[in-house]
Amino acid sequence: MTNAIPLEAVLMVAAALFCIGLFGALARRNMVSVLMGVELMLNAVNINLVAFWRYLEPGFVVGQTFAIFIITVAAAEAAVGLAMIIAIYRTWLTSNVDNVASMKG
Amino acid sequence: MNTLIQLIFGLLAALIVGSAVMVVSVRNVIHAALWLIACFFGVGALYLLLEAEFIAVAQVLVYVGAISILILFAIMLTRESEGARYMVSGWRLVVTALVCVALFGAVLVPTIFTHTWNVPPPAVATPGSPAPPEVLAGVEDLGRGFVFSYMLQFQVAGVLLTVALIGAIVIAFEERARRRRVLTLAEEHEVRKRQKPARPPATGERAPSPQAAPMSDGEQG
Numbered sequence: 001m002t003n004a005i006p007l008e009a010v011l012m013v014a015a016a017l018f019c020i021g022l023f024g025a026l027a028r029r030n031m032v033s034v035l036m037g038v039e040l041m042l043n044a045v046n047i048n049l050v051a052f053w054r055y056l057e058p059g060f061v062v063g064q065t066f067a068i069f070i071i072t073v074a075a076a077e078a079a080v081g082l083a084m085i086i087a088i089y090r091t092w093l094t095s096n097v098d099n100v101a102s103m104k105g
Numbered sequence: 106m107n108t109l110i111q112l113i114f115g116l117l118a119a120l121i122v123g124s125a126v127m128v129v130s131v132r133n134v135i136h137a138a139l140w141l142i143a144c145f146f147g148v149g150a151l152y153l154l155l156e157a158e159f160i161a162v163a164q165v166l167v168y169v170g171a172i173s174i175l176i177l178f179a180i181m182l183t184r185e186s187e188g189a190r191y192m193v194s195g196w197r198l199v200v201t202a203l204v205c206v207a208l209f210g211a212v213l214v215p216t217i218f219t220h221t222w223n224v225p226p227p228a229v230a231t232p233g234s235p236a237p238p239e240v241l242a243g244v245e246d247l248g249r250g251f252v253f254s255y256m257l258q259f260q261v262a263g264v265l266l267t268v269a270l271i272g273a274i275v276i277a278f279e280e281r282a283r284r285r286r287v288l289t290l291a292e293e294h295e296v297r298k299r300q301k302p303a304r305p306p307a308t309g310e311r312a313p314s315p316q317a318a319p320m321s322d323g324e325q326g
Binding site: 001002003004005007008009010011012013015016017018019020021022023024026027028029030031032033035036037039040043046047050051053054055056058059060061062064065067068069071072073074075076077078079080082083084085086087089090095 | 106107108110111114118121122125126128129134137138141144145148151152154155156157159160163164167168171172175176178179180182183190191192193197198201202204205206208209213214217218222223224225227239240241242246247249250251254255258262265266268269270272273274276277279
């Protein structure tokens, strides 16, 4: 498998996914869409970790452990973020990030 | 064999990048969430191609099974009626796109291609004996790592999940006295039908009734 695909190809896919996720997190106005962009970025990082594990240190378990922990943290982040979105919607009756600017100086 | 793997990798890369582009560009949020599920599936298949079976299964369980359902629930609970302004526009859009393209083209790609990754050379078959099999850490090693070397981190992850669960409940909890009653679609239809004769139809804007849950996200202000 490592002979067929160079490491750079996998990293390129992850880099593209990260940049698309960054664009989604910055450009979309809906809070849930912003969270989707963040999830895409976390997935890109995970692809990188698994690729480095597979190509550079396939005999050790560290890379996979890191990926598992990132999945755990992403799940916690999604749960808390969506709870906050629902709480914000209840208070401000909006799910647009531009309308929630009460902390703006 | 190599050609087949390259073909599968190309298809998966196209699926991942294409559905990610759809996630950030499509107007309807529900459609974006469905494209996100496709993207997660593609990433899981890529893990499978990279021979990380456990992570592929965890990806499908956690991302496809849990997070996407959570996102769909949040979309439906906030009842977003997506207007024309679903994305930033004008110079903000230009700056955002520029930042992302510059990050990709000026930072990531040159780094990936100029850095020398110390990829160990593939095992070559010496004449007389076949190539030695590659040692690959599997699920067994992962489980052993979690029980022995990474015990503390494992426990901390458990505590983190518990705290996140409690925190999510506390944040999203609503006291019974303050709870608004969300109307069903049929009731909302009734309310709107009752309101319609009272209002001149030329304005084209519906009035928010005191009991009715708001339909739009306040963008008309």
